[in-house]
Amino acid sequence: MKKPFYFFFFLLIVLSCKDETECCVNPTIAIKLKFTHHWDGVELSSSDFNEFKFRTANDDLISISRLRYLVSNVLFNNTIQSSSTIYSLIDIDENKTTLLVTGVPISKVNAFAFTFGFRDEDNLDGAYADLNSASFNVPEMLGGGYHYMQFDGKYKDSNNADANFNYHAIRAADITDPDNIILQDTSFEVDLGNIEITENTTIEIKMNVAEWFKNPNIWNLNELNTVLMPNFDAQILMNENGQSVFSLGKITSN
Amino acid sequence: MKYLGFCIIFLFFLMSCSSKEDDVYIPVAYNLEIPQLFADKLIPPVIPADNPLTIEGVALGKKLFFDRILSGIQTQSCAHCHKLQEAFSDRSQFSEGADGNLGSRNSMPLFNLAWNFEELFAWDGKEFGLENQVIEPIVNPIEMHGDLKEITKRLNEHDRYPDLFQLAFGTSKISGDLVAKAVAQFMRTIISANSKFDRYLLGEATLTAAEENGFNVFMSEEKGDCFHCHGSNNNPLWTDNQFHNNGLDETFTDLGLGAISGDPADNGKFRSPSLRNLTFTAPYMHDGRFSTLEEVINHYSEGLRFSETIDPLMKKVNDGGVGLSDQDKDDLKAFLLTLTDEEFINNPAFKN
Numbered sequence: 001m002k003k004p005f006y007f008f009f010f011l012l013i014v015l016s017c018k019d020e021t022e023c024c025v026n027p028t029i030a031i032k033l034k035f036t037h038h039w040d041g042v043e044l045s046s047s048d049f050n051e052f053k054f055r056t057a058n059d060d061l062i063s064i065s066r067l068r069y070l071v072s073n074v075l076f077n078n079t080i081q082s083s084s085t086i087y088s089l090i091d092i093d094e095n096k097t098t099l100l101v102t103g104v105p106i107s108k109v110n111a112f113a114f115t116f117g118f119r120d121e122d123n124l125d126g127a128y129a130d131l132n133s134a135s136f137n138v139p140e141m142l143g144g145g146y147h148y149m150q151f152d153g154k155y156k157d158s159n160n161a162d163a164n165f166n167y168h169a170i171r172a173a174d175i176t177d178p179d180n181i182i183l184q185d186t187s188f189e190v191d192l193g194n195i196e197i198t199e200n201t202t203i204e205i206k207m208n209v210a211e212w213f214k215n216p217n218i219w220n221l222n223e224l225n226t227v228l229m230p231n232f233d234a235q236i237l238m239n240e241n242g243q244s245v246f247s248l249g250k251i252t253s254n
Numbered sequence: 255m256k257y258l259g260f261c262i263i264f265l266f267f268l269m270s271c272s273s274k275e276d277d278v279y280i281p282v283a284y285n286l287e288i289p290q291l292f293a294d295k296l297i298p299p300v301i302p303a304d305n306p307l308t309i310e311g312v313a314l315g316k317k318l319f320f321d322r323i324l325s326g327i328q329t330q331s332c333a334h335c336h337k338l339q340e341a342f343s344d345r346s347q348f349s350e351g352a353d354g355n356l357g358s359r360n361s362m363p364l365f366n367l368a369w370n371f372e373e374l375f376a377w378d379g380k381e382f383g384l385e386n387q388v389i390e391p392i393v394n395p396i397e398m399h400g401d402l403k404e405i406t407k408r409l410n411e412h413d414r415y416p417d418l419f420q421l422a423f424g425t426s427k428i429s430g431d432l433v434a435k436a437v438a439q440f441m442r443t444i445i446s447a448n449s450k451f452d453r454y455l456l457g458e459a460t461l462t463a464a465e466e467n468g469f470n471v472f473m474s475e476e477k478g479d480c481f482h483c484h485g486s487n488n489n490p491l492w493t494d495n496q497f498h499n500n501g502l503d504e505t506f507t508d509l510g511l512g513a514i515s516g517d518p519a520d521n522g523k524f525r526s527p528s529l530r531n532l533t534f535t536a537p538y539m540h541d542g543r544f545s546t547l548e549e550v551i552n553h554y555s556e557g558l559r560f561s562e563t564i565d566p567l568m569k570k571v572n573d574g575g576v577g578l579s580d581q582d583k584d585d586l587k588a589f590l591l592t593l594t595d596e597e598f599i600n601n602p603a604f605k606n
Binding site for chain 1: 296369474475476481483489494519562564566567568569571572
């Protein structure tokens with residue numbers, strides 16, 4: 001009877017050693033990122049869609065019918081945490097507004113950042129089945145890869161008639177010469193600075209949708225409304241306006 | 255040692271119990287062959303955990319699909335309005351129901367349904383899940399006009415069906431739920447993925463200059479801008495399975511999704527159909543108003559009509575449409591016809 005006892009005792013020690021290595025030497029936690037949306041401080045959700053209730057900095061009255069965008073490359077202390085956080089498609093209408101980041105080390109986080117859209121190295125044409133299935137692709141003639149954002153709606157034009165806009169952000173493509181397309185990575189990193197995290201932390205990231213139309217470039221929907229994907233200059237303007245769109249919201253622990 | 259003896263006897267007892275369970279026939283898993291392009295580009299098909307595909311279930315579903323026993327007066331099967339030669343759709347603008355009544359919508363083609371990821375079926379998305387969709391036309395008064403109680407009674411009294419259900423589902427007591435599961439299993443096996451364009455993407459075919467230009471028209475935001483709603487080389491379903499108002503009417507006699515959701519913002523929205531097999535699926539649109547592909551292309555080029563819920567992707571509605579040249583229209587049609595899958599409509603697995 002003694003031998004089995006020793007065996008189980010040994011097993012217990014081995015298992016406890018393994019535990020020590022996995023959970024206590026390099027402890028990690030999961031963090032939830034929650035994307036919320038507002039229009040200059042007024043909360044915005046899909047229930048606000050399809051109504052002319054937002055006024056841009058250019059005084060254009062708009063209604064929103066779709067807003068979905070890609071976030072990728074979530075970094076804590078300049079390190080990507082796990083494969084599950086490579087990217088996520090945020091879609092207000094489908095209520096897909098959270099992203100779970102696993103494998104975050106419990107430590108002081110003095111740099112929290114993510115990328116709006118895909119960096120060139122991640123923007124691989126047709127490579128992501130879920131994004132293909134969501135029809136989020138960019139045509140090959142524009143360099144391929146994926147949209148960064150599809151933001152669709154209507155505005156009241158200069159005659160006060162309804163007109164459509166498709167504010168679609170992609171990697172800028174100059175297709176003046178179709179045989180020599182010039183591409184420019186217009187994704188950008190959103191740096192949200194220092195944060196304190198503990199287990200079960202939820203980090204709110206706020207998008208001020210109005211910023212897409214005002215800072216630093218006042219956006220005139222009567223001039224820039226549709227067919228913006230092949231418009232290189234419009235993509236640069238979107239990139240510039242996007243820099244001030246996101247801010248850090250509440251950080252909560254359950 | 256005494257305890258050891260009891261343990262061994264107990265073990266034998268357990269084993270003898272399990273051997274009785276082995277007498278229950280377990281249906282054989284059906285190996286759904288996923289086309290290479292789908293496997294490469296798309297997330298896996300939707301197969302509900304409570305209705306896995308089995309060889310017996312699929313065979314039973316197929317038998318039911320072609321059997322008139324599912325209609326009220328046993329004059330129509332599902333195949334009456336979903337004919338294989340028409341890519342499981344109906345050449346008639348409106349199909350005639352069991353009582354001779356006409357519907358108000360064109361019969362939707364049936365293929366690649368397991369890749370409808372949000373599982374909203376029919377033109378207006380009224381049914382969630384393929385199992386629910388199966389029952390709808392069976393009991394719809396203007397379609398097969400069946401009574402589910404009466405139909406299951408018929409099936410339970412049939413000389414073959416109880417045995418087939420026993421093999422497929424482990425029970426000979428036939429319910430509407432099991433009928434739906436069986437037919438849904440068969441419908442999930444209906445796959446179309448061998449068109450000329452599929453072969454082109456796999457490097458097995460070449461496009462003509464017209465087809466190639468047509469594809470570019472399809473993919474260009476400045477021209478056709480079809481890809482935002484109808485897939486692409488990276489989404490070989492050729493539909494987003496979403497709901498759009500594509501500018502058919504200024505006012506609506508059929509509210510589409512709006513009648514289901516109750517949200518006026520959804521009025522006039524219908525699910526984008528796949529552009530595969532257009533050769534076989536005329537007439538087009540939810541109400542079958544267009545007889546030819548030329549009419550469809552002309553609609554998007556010059557015929558858009560404004561309404562409050564028109565999709566913002568119908569970007570040039572105030573100009574009537576995207577204004578394609580005659581050459582681009584011809585080439586776009588040539589490209590669309592490369593999505594024709596002749597092998598599909600001749601597949602013996604889908605024949606009665």
